[in-house]
Amino acid sequence: MTNLYRSRAMQDAEMSNSSFLPSLPSELLFHILSYLDIPDLLSISRTMHYLRTISLDPLLHTYRLQRASVILSRAIPSRPPLTELMARRVYITRTTLTALNLGRSLTMIRLKRQLERRPTVERLIELGVLPPECYLNQSNGISTTLGLYRRRKVVQKEKVRNFLAEWIGELSKRITRRMIDSSRSTRDASSL
Template sequence: MESRALALRPRCATVHAPSLECLPNELLLLVLSHLDVDDLLSTSRTSHLLRRLSLLPILHALRLRRARLLLPPLLSSPSRPSRADLIARQVFLTPTSLISRRLARNLVSIRLARRLAARPDPHALALRAVLPRECIPGLASPVCVAPALVASRRAVERARIHNHLKRWVEAHWQHRVDEHAKSVARADETLGTGRVWRLTRYWERVAKGEPRILG
């Protein structure tokens, strides 16, 4: 497998366009052995050659050998915190810390359950104006509305009432205007005298197709 992976490599097209894949496989393996796991994964996705090289057992042997050389100095470094410091920072969890954490979670659950049991019901909260009445079914409307949608629902209701009142005022005002125009026309027709008025009425009837009766 190693020989096949080392043999399958592209040839450089020109001398003026060098590529990383044109380097010797030994040099590429040396470069890959210095990469972290995340960087090695990202590099292996760039080309087929680098993917085949990243899967070679010899590369992982080189990485393990390099890790054996680097880990002892890092573990014995004075800047590395001690186990007691890691336990105090809750980085290193001991069985005792796990039990205490589980006990703290249980205590919090019990405290929350007691407070939720002593909390008043939603109907009482709505009567105290803590919750909107629209959130309680049957109190303000037969349909229950989520608290986040109450403001939007009220805005829609206000807009609907505003449009309804606007149409009613327009219709009522137009009716009043028409009634006033008819009353003025009846008054002019009853009290109107003179040749000009009679001629006006005559030509209005002619335009409407009524009998041409002057007077």
């Protein structure tokens, strides 16, 4: 029974190997490749010399173009009109594109002005918004970036979390010991 499974597995492995592709008729491969797009044909052409010669065949590309024109000739009548595409914002006119670009430019100008009006780091430290560690100390050349400050805060939170986990673990052990001791004392008292 196991030999049967092994032989099937070996056959499957042999079939999955790329050596069976050249054994297929070239007309069949040509027909299969005619359904692929250009990026897929490029990927296939990089796998084997045999497939490269078929994928570079000018007849294959002529056949693909003919098929595409037939598909497009059938699909064009069912395409929605331009006004409907504009209403659904699928098709963007030059005017709409210009308006979008103008809106982005105005937003960038407004943001730039707001950033210029923001308070300095020193002022934010005075107000208590930023910690003093974020200030660049010019006198001794020591600076702590905001990223390092955030990392320090994360480490502090982890320490607090670990401390609380240990404390809760010890507390639960004490409670279970008390419960065990109280149950023993009640058993001892009832046995007397």
